[in-house]
Amino acid sequence: MSFSWKEYFKLAEELNKNTEEAYKRSAVSRAYYAVFNVIRLKVGYNTRSQATELSHKNLIDALKMPSDEYIITLDLEEEDIQTIADELDFLRKERNTADYDGTVIINSQKSNRSIERAKTILNLLSTEK
Numbered sequence: 001m002s003f004s005w006k007e008y009f010k011l012a013e014e015l016n017k018n019t020e021e022a023y024k025r026s027a028v029s030r031a032y033y034a035v036f037n038v039i040r041l042k043v044g045y046n047t048r049s050q051a052t053e054l055s056h057k058n059l060i061d062a063l064k065m066p067s068d069e070y071i072i073t074l075d076l077e078e079e080d081i082q083t084i085a086d087e088l089d090f091l092r093k094e095r096n097t098a099d100y101d102g103t104v105i106i107n108s109q110k111s112n113r114s115i116e117r118a119k120t121i122l123n124l125l126s127t128e129k
């Protein structure tokens with residue numbers, strides 16, 4: 001049985017309950033990786049070598065200009081794929097800040113926003129036709 005990346009999202013929610021900044025930073029990071037990996041698998045990048053070929057930015061760029069193949073694979077309207085791309089791009093930037101920029105404070109407002117945006121993506125993906 002393979003790992004369910006939605007478990008990362010559950011972990012993000014648990015981490016986000018703690019008020020310490022390290023937990024907030026980890027929550028932002030886990031929320032991003034949860035949705036990134038769910039999307040990566042849905043578009044057919046199932047192996048480590050395929051995932052390595054698909055950079056985070058490349059996936060977002062591909063979603064921003066979805067081919068018919070992505071629309072068919074994700075079984076979503078183009079507008080929903082655009083929303084996913086925008087939310088994922090926001091989350092990637094927030095994750096980069098949380099993981100690499102110690103000068104920026106990651107507070108509850110920022111981590112809650114990341115959790116909510118990740119939830120938006122997961123909800124859109126769960127409403128596949």
